[in-house]
Structures are given as structure tokens and as C-alpha cells.
Amino acid sequence: MMSEEVKEEIKLPDDAAENGKKTKTKKTKQKKVPVGIIAGITCAVLAVGGLGAGIGMGISLSRELIGQNEKQYEKVSRFIDDERERQAKEEEKESEYQEDGFKVAEQYEIRSTTHISDAYKNNDPSALSEEDRETYDMAKAILDEIIKDNMSVYEKEVAVYDWMYNNIGQGSGHVIALPGASSNSFTPHDVLKSRSAVCVGYATTFRMFVNMLGMDCHIVHNDYHSWDMVQLDDNEWYQLDIYSDVSGHTQYRNFNMTDEMARNGHDWDGSSLPEAKGYTYSYAVQNAKPIGGLMEVPAKIREMLSQPGSRGIYCKFPKKLSEEDLALADLMISQCQSAAYVLPELNGREITARWCAAEDDTYILEVYTMDYSGSSNMFDVDYDLAQRMIDTINLAFGSELINPVTPKENQQEGENQAVTETESKTDGASTEENTSETQTITGETSNPKSAGELENLDPEKNAAESESVEEATGVDSNETTEKIVD
Numbered sequence: 001m002m003s004e005e006v007k008e009e010i011k012l013p014d015d016a017a018e019n020g021k022k023t024k025t026k027k028t029k030q031k032k033v034p035v036g037i038i039a040g041i042t043c044a045v046l047a048v049g050g051l052g053a054g055i056g057m058g059i060s061l062s063r064e065l066i067g068q069n070e071k072q073y074e075k076v077s078r079f080i081d082d083e084r085e086r087q088a089k090e091e092e093k094e095s096e097y098q099e100d101g102f103k104v105a106e107q108y109e110i111r112s113t114t115h116i117s118d119a120y121k122n123n124d125p126s127a128l129s130e131e132d133r134e135t136y137d138m139a140k141a142i143l144d145e146i147i148k149d150n151m152s153v154y155e156k157e158v159a160v161y162d163w164m165y166n167n168i169g170q171g172s173g174h175v176i177a178l179p180g181a182s183s184n185s186f187t188p189h190d191v192l193k194s195r196s197a198v199c200v201g202y203a204t205t206f207r208m209f210v211n212m213l214g215m216d217c218h219i220v221h222n223d224y225h226s227w228d229m230v231q232l233d234d235n236e237w238y239q240l241d242i243y244s245d246v247s248g249h250t251q252y253r254n255f256n257m258t259d260e261m262a263r264n265g266h267d268w269d270g271s272s273l274p275e276a277k278g279y280t281y282s283y284a285v286q287n288a289k290p291i292g293g294l295m296e297v298p299a300k301i302r303e304m305l306s307q308p309g310s311r312g313i314y315c316k317f318p319k320k321l322s323e324e325d326l327a328l329a330d331l332m333i334s335q336c337q338s339a340a341y342v343l344p345e346l347n348g349r350e351i352t353a354r355w356c357a358a359e360d361d362t363y364i365l366e367v368y369t370m371d372y373s374g375s376s377n378m379f380d381v382d383y384d385l386a387q388r389m390i391d392t393i394n395l396a397f398g399s400e401l402i403n404p405v406t407p408k409e410n411q412q413e414g415e416n417q418a419v420t421e422t423e424s425k426t427d428g429a430s431t432e433e434n435t436s437e438t439q440t441i442t443g444e445t446s447n448p449k450s451a452g453e454l455e456n457l458d459p460e461k462n463a464a465e466s467e468s469v470e471e472a473t474g475v476d477s478n479e480t481t482e483k484i485v486d
């Protein structure tokens with residue numbers, strides 16, 4: 001570009017050329033720029049331009065990489081934040097166990113009843129709502145009936161358990177649904193009113209009762225089931241599941257368990273709950289009877305089965321059993337069950353057993369009978385009235401149904417059994433029990449009275465006796481049944 005400017009300067013002016021006039025030009029000496037310098041400058045400019053282009057491309061690439069890194073960083077950051085939030089929730093869950101407000105099976109809410117128990121302890125229900133006042137009145141009437149003066153804390157707990165076991169049915173108020181009635185009672189108000197409950201209803205109602213009596217209680221739960229944990233006067237916690245006992249027809253099987261015992265059939269997060277490790281008020285420990293060996297157990301099981309309803313026996317062995325003893329015990333329970341099946345009066349009864357460790361490193365064998373032949377929990381009907389209905393059904397269908405309702409005196413006997421056994425738990429057993437145990441050891445019949453009862457239950461003998469009665473009285477037994485039905 002510079003060379004062109006020099007050339008232009010030495011060129012004749014256009015007007016002079018057109019006039020044809022000679023013009024004398026003044027020669028001036030121009031300084032020539034060396035080609036090397038021009039080339040150098042040109043290269044330098046090109047180099048600077050290339051460097052600028054390179055820098056621009058580098059900046060562009062760097063920005064792209066930075067953008068990618070920022071996106072990756074955001075992902076990592078979000079992951080870290082989410083993980084921290086998850087861990088915080090886990091820590092909160094562990095540090096603050098949710099009891100009230102939790103919904104079991106996403107449906108049955110555990111609701112607080114502290115205001116009702118506080119009103120009972122202060123003898124002032126005036127601040128309660130209409131529904132809570134009704135709950136208070138029902139609960140107070142029940143406690144007035146079952147709690148006696150001078151009862152221990154344990155005896156009060158047993159009284160509440162027994163009343164609920166014998167009086168609360170499971171998840172169905174009526175076989176025939178009533179308009180607007182719910183068969184899924186989960187609040188103490190609905191449980192006491194309908195006398196039926198799902199697991200949450202059993203748990204919250206028991207907690208309300210024992211809170212009213214001054215005991216601390218937690219409701220233990222997982223996503224699908226709930227039960228209770230109560231603290232007694234030994235400052236130890238015990239787990240109990242009334243719902244499972246009612247459904248399994250095994251009274252006291254899930255009563256006052258340690259965590260170790262409860263784990264066999266229950267699953268829960270115990271990180272924020274107290275540990276249940278007490279043995280003193282385990283039902284098996286409270287009611288265990290010393291026994292010489294396994295050979296004495298079958299006669300006691302047979303005696304237990306001769307009694308109505310669901311019962312249990314608790315046999316304490318003097319020393320730790322060997323592996324052979326444990327295997328023999330398995331055989332014994334299995335064969336006792338098989339033997340029970342052939343006895344007509346034991347129809348619908350089953351046997352189950354488990355081992356319980358005692359504090360002195362000995363074993364207690366718990367044996368339970370499950371009675372599926374009928375339960376007073378199912379129908380709130382007078383026994384005699386229920387028998388008339390059963391007779392009517394048998395006449396209409398030609399069936400031989402058994403009355404599923406337990407007589408009132410047997411219900412009362414079941415409710416008082418725990419207290420009676422606790423009071424009578426001494427080293428000295430009755431003469432009849434000593435005789436029975438002695439006969440068992442010597443191989444003689446351990447329960448002659450029960451053996452006599454079995455003879456009376458022989459169908460052929462009963463039929464013969466019935467015919468003799470008809471001949472002597474001249475009255476047909478079928479006519480008698482028809483009169484009873486009328």
C-alpha cells in the first residue's frame with residue numbers, strides 16, 4: 001500500500017497532462033522502506049492476526065468446555081444435595097420416631113389420646129369434645145369394672161389385656177353390615193363402641209387404657225402392622241400384640257415379649273425406641289411351673305386341652321437342655337398334635353409351642369392351644385339364646401354345629417385366670433397336682449378324671465344312653481329339640 005502512494009506522488013497531475021504543457025517537476029528524494037522491513041511488518045501483522053484467531057478459537061473452545069463442566073458440576077451438586085437431604089431425613093427418622101400421625105397401611109392413623117388419659121388422671125373431663133367425652137366414659141366404666149384395689153402394675157396390665165382379648169373382635173362389628181357402620185375401627189372411640197378393631201385400634205386402645213393407669217406406652221409399627229410396648233414398675237419395657245393373639249386364638253403368646261422374642265413374627269425399626277429386654281414380667285416367667293423332664297409334658301398338654309378356650313402351660317426345666325432334648329421336644333409337640341386330632345371333643349383345637357429363656361439361663365417351654373371351634377369375641381349374644389339358634393339351625397340343616405358363644409362364667413374365669421395364677425404362684429402346689437406329677441413319673445394315668453370324661457364322650461355309648469332315656473321317659477329327643485326351638 002505504501003509503494004502505491006509513492007508512485008501516485010510522482011505522477012503528473014491530470015490537468016497538466018491534458019493541457020499538453022510541460023511542467024518542470026521538482027525531484028524530491030523519497031526514502032525507500034526496505035522490503036525486508038515491509039515483509040517483516042506484514043508477517044508480524046499476519047502473525048498477530050493468526051494469534052488473535054487462535055486466541056479466539058481457544059476462548060471459544062474454553063467457553064464450550066466450561067459450559068460442559070458447569071452442567072456436569074450442576075449434576076454432581078444436585079446429587080450431593082439430594083444425598084444430604086436423604087441422609088438428613090434418615091437421621092430425623094431415627095432421632096424422631098413418628099408415632100401419632102403415622103398411617104399404618106397408608107390408611108389407619110395412629111391418633112393421640114393423651115388428652116383423654118390426662119383427663120382421667122385429673123378426674124376432669126370437662127374440656128373434652130363430645131366424642132372424646134364418650135370415649136372417656138366408656139373407658140372409665142371398663143376400668144372401674146376390671147381394676148381392683150391393691151392390684152400391682154403388672155396385674156393391671158394383665159386385666160386390660162384380658163378384657164380386650166375377651167371383648168374386642170377383629171375388624172368386623174357385624175357379619176351383616178349396618179348402614180354407615182365401619183368394620184375397620186382404628187380409634188379407641190370406635191373400638192369401644194363397636195367392640196371390633198383392626199391392629200391400630202387394638203394398639204391405640206391399649207395405650208389409652210394403660211396411660212390412664214399411669215403406665216408409659218409406645219405404639220410400635222411398620223408400614224402394615226402395629227402393636228404396643230409398655231414400661232412396667234421394674235423400669236423395663238415389654239412388647240405385646242393383642243391383635244395377633246386374637247387372630248391366632250393364642251392367649252398370652254404375644255404378651256410381654258422381649259425384642260428377641262418379638263422378632264420372631266414382627267419386624268420394626270427399633271433405632272428410636274427403647275429396648276425391650278425384661279424377663280421379670282414375661283407371662284411365661286410369671287406362670288412357669290417347675291418340671292422334672294420332657295416325659296412329664298404330654299400329660300400336662302392333655303390336661304390343658306380338656307379345658308375350654310385357648311390356654312397355655314409354661315414348663316420350667318431345671319437345667320439347659322441338650323440338642324437331643326430339643327429334638328425330642330419337637331417330636332413331642334408334633335405327635336401331641338396328631339394325637340389331639342383323633343379326639344372328637346378337641347375338634348378345632350391346635351397346639352403350638354416355643355422356648356423362652358429365663359434369667360437364670362434355664363429354659364421355659366411355652367405350649368399353647370389354639371381354639372378355632374368358636375370364640376366369645378365373635379358374637380355379643382347370650383349363651384342360652386345362642387344355643388336356641390344353633391338348635392334351630394341344626395334342625396333345619398341336619399347339621400351338628402356347636403355353640404360358638406362361651407358361657408359368661410367361662411368368660412369371667414378366663415379374665416380372672418392371670419390374676420388368680422399370679423396370686424397362687426407359690427412353691428407349694430396342690431395335692432392333686434403333686435399326685436398327677438407323681439403318677440406321670442411312675443407311668444400311671446395322670447388324669448383319671450379326664451379319662452372318665454373321654455368315656456362319656458364315646459358316640460356309641462352316648463347314643464345307647466339316649467335310647468335308654470327315651471325308653472324310660474317315653475319322650476323322643478327330637479320332640480324335645482323342637483320344643484326348645486319353639
